[in-house]
Amino acid sequence: MLNTLNGLFIAAVLAGTPLLLGALGEILTEKSGNLNLGVEGMMFMGAITGLAGSYYYEQAVISAGGNPNGVLSAAIALLTSFLAGAGGALIYSFLTITLRANQNVTGLTLTIFGTGFGNFFGEYIGQKAGGYVAVSETTKKAFSGLQIPGLSDIPVIGPLLFEYNWLVYFAIIVAVVMAWFFNRSRVGLNLRAVGEDPATADAAGINTTLYKYLATVIGGGICGIGGMYMSMVTTSGVWVHDCVSGYGWLAVALVIFATWSPARGIIVALIFGGLTIMRMYINIPGLPAQIYDMFPYIATILVLVITSMRQSREHAQPKSCGLNYFREER
């Protein structure tokens, strides 16, 4: 029983991390007043570019007769996936902030575009590589669980907390930094003002356009890293068709569940991660797998009902979210 629970916890952390990254990216985006529904698309873009970055780096090194470096390979995956997600978000930003296109439509379009982008290039690189694309053992090792001297050796707690891959710790650090940023820093305060009430922020001399662009683009980059986690960790460095499938939408749901708080996001990502892999650990006889898949969404609906009933002003979506801002509008 205890072993099952430990196993479930570890699996939940592993499954929850890409959701956490996607949700953190979306929280940052929404805090600036942009509702970017393209999380799924940006995760797809991050997933394929991260994998491709590592793959082509290895190919280049091997063809030059050298040995690929795992750390460098991981860093390249991190950078390329961030840039891809940020690139997707940049398209979104240009359309919604500069051209003031409808945010919902633009976000959904980005999801469709990103899904196609990921699958197309995944298949394309696979075809050229002779069937499927996979990274070498060196890179796989860079994305497997760490062994932290001392900490990992602690009985029970060691495997439970200190034997994950580096992206897990990366995601938690991003969450903590983001929580500090929103609550304690001046720039974070300004960003919240932009998302709540851009006209007020504008009148206070805050460059709303710059804030919106930066938050959305960096947020998109973080979503891209979440996608890279899917292709490098979840599928172990092999391109699997539709590998992100649905995780981007779960991340959007997670934002609501976490009530736009990065710190709460960590806990909620753990719960969501647990719910997505629960069927492999807790088997209720006769319950179809599809029902298990519904759990995260049911949880989101319940949270929406509860938060809507409480009508709390502070645990709600930033007020201007979804609305474009134009200073000279009358």
Added chain:
Amino acid sequence: MSEGAAYAVKMHHVTKTFGKVTANKDVNLELRTGEILALLGENGSGKTTLMNMLSGIYFPDHGEIYVKGEEVTIRSPKDSFALGIGMIHQHFKLVDVLTAAENIVLGLGGKVTVNRREINKKVAELAQKYGFELDPSKKVYNMSVSEKQTVEILKVLYKGADILILDEPTAVLTPQETERLFNVLRNMKKDGKSIIIITHKLNEVLAISDRVAILRKGEYIGVVNTAETNQAQLTEMMVGRPISLEIDRPQAERGEKRLQVIDLTCLNGDGVKALDNVSFEAYGGEILGIAGIAGSGQRELCETIAGLYPSIGGSVLYSGDHDGVPVQERILGLKPDEIVKKGISMAFVPEDRLGMGLVAGMNMTDNVMLRSYKANKGIFVDRKAPRELAEKLIGELEIVTPGVDTPVGRLSGGNVQKVLLGREIACQPSVLIVAYPVRGLDINSSYRIYDLLNEQKKKGVAVIFIGEDLDVLMQLSDRIMVMCGGKVSGIVDPRKVTKEDIGLMMIHAEGSQSVSEDKEVTA
């Protein structure tokens, strides 16, 4: 440089257009250092637009701006602060979920982190200096309107502004709060600040300003010394022709009791009583004014009577006649269409004209039809009758519109109100409830609306008039019911009380005793 300049601000030949609309045309304005200048004009005369060019919200198409003697280019609010200009907007620019102090430091440079204890202390000190009362750590959404205004003013003072622009600051205040604000403004003037106050209330202009600049239809008309002018001259400059400011209160025979409201109670979204045991009667042939600070339950009161808002207790009795047959009904809890079906002719003009009253994207005919189409038999609607009515309304009420096929959303505020009120009156109601019917309307349209209401009163209609301008309420109403925090503070005869009496009732629900106590405290 600021010491020597005789003029804090000079605007020369400033023009601003929005598409085809010219908001300001060749305007000249001068603000002397250390004076209070009133900027007077009707709605839509371009006062706010002009000031927004000083605060960096808009950029002028033509013209020059000089601040403290030097020509400047104000491209953004930031440029404006740098010049020491601070604007207090009519619609408060505050972030609800942040505290007073956080709002005040918003957008300012400084350390990477926000030290809340330090900024709270600084804000409290500043508030004390000018005699404001404010808790710096209070969240804005918990604040009253006058507290929010205090935050707005402190915000610009904190940034070190010495040129202050206030856009209709008294529109939301009680007479007492207005007086307190004026005292603060006088303190600031003594402190050497130059102040522009935008308003269309003549009595306030005369009370607070040193000089008055007048705009009409985007054009600069002139400037006069306050000490050498009077209401009649200012009105003429503002409107362009002499106009009588007296509101008519025709004597009409008080008719039968039309509406009786007994112990009406309802809750708002947070479960707090929005109406608390409200009781009153409305008679035919009179205008019952309802006064109160915004949000004292006026909206809930009229929506509950109209069948749009749920109540938890009390009753509303209607008596009138339908085609000669007397009708007596309890209408509380009925939906609007059920009320109509019972043969009750009641009309409601909501404060939200284009949200609740009319459909902005539909034309006048269709909007008129909304009131009557259910009477049509079969699956087709009759367009002819509503169209004729719409055309008749345009003629009778002098509605300015390209025609009955223009969407009502494109009309100006005054014309929209005439469409709505005209449609409701055309139904020949015996009870007419109007909420803030002249809000945002210019003087001409406002007086037309008052005339329409008086015509209804003479016809024997019971008119319930919810207003915000106490002067208007006192001149137009036969009786005034004052509300405070969802309770009725009293029903008074406007001929026998003063504006100050009503102002005190607006902030104290407990009747006369606490009113006299308050007088001692403030004295």
